[in-house]
Amino acid sequence: MWETENHSTIRLDEVDLKIIRQLQSNARITNKDLAAQLNLTTTPIYERVKRLEKMGVINSYVALINPVKVGKGLMALCMVRLEKHTKDKLAAFEKHVANIPEVVECYHLAGQYDYHLKILVRDMNTFQDFIVNKLSTNENLANVQSSFVMSKITDTTAIPMLRNS
Amino acid sequence: MWETENHSTIRLDEVDLKIIRQLQSNARITNKDLAAQLNLTTTPIYERVKRLEKMGVINSYVALINPVKVGKGLMALCMVRLEKHTKDKLAAFEKHVANIPEVVECYHLAGQYDYHLKILVRDMNTFQDFIVNKLSTNENLANVQSSFVMSKITDTTAIPMLRNS
């Protein structure tokens, strides 16, 4: 529940939530503008933002780049199954994947597959190079089921900040 | 190729790439600091950043929030297959999904499944509510294969800015 703070969840009031919503859509909004929207002065905004940063609610501020404009025309999703699931085999695979720059996302899963990977490459040729020369050099890999992104319906880094859900 | 500019890819020199790399890891770095790192003054940095924004290379600046700290303890990935693939049925499903706030990612896929969804919710109860009351209210949905994220090995918004791949 939002009301009952556990080890990791942090108590945030309406003003905090509004600050977070704004910063999630525009990290460069000024404290002055935020203050005006929230009928406050800049000082409390400044202090609340600093507090959210220190608490780790705000992890970082980043620029989002259009992948197509920088030559990354192909996004692929790979569902990976491994041969063996011993602790050190899992760790080895994770270390392997963490060192492949094309992998922008790698999640360890509970479910039908072991890992989910998101890959950003120039085209299908570079994807093949990724599969053959980079991913499948791990000996513990059993099989990979790849899908290719044709269009993005939703693609946001903003966490839905609702009171429920 | 990086050298041959097509309709969407933009010619970027070393300085542009370094600016992009920095802004991808810290959107709030000052032009002054960027200038110092690149042995330039602030004016060219300022103009290059503005140019990258206008060209759509830089899409936006956002704050990244720790989902756990704001009560989103469960990330799920859903692979969705639809019953019928007519143009209007696809559009209807996409419109349906675009209106569900828990869906932070929805990609139309080429491959074994039709859509990939990334879901952020509080816990398994709210996930069930998402599946039963929000996702599967679309009549064209055939089946959903859900996986749950146990850990994140890599999770970056930064596009690998290498000369190859």
Place this chain on the structure above:
DNA sequence: CGTGAAACGGAGTTAGC
């Protein structure tokens, strides 16, 4: 927790090469 004002530094502009 909030206001208001002061000190400081970066954003944005302009002239010149």
Place this chain on the structure above:
DNA sequence: GCTAACTCCGTTTCACG
């Protein structure tokens, strides 16, 4: 395309309610 210098405005701090 770059430097240097300037103006302006937001950030940051602090005294105070």
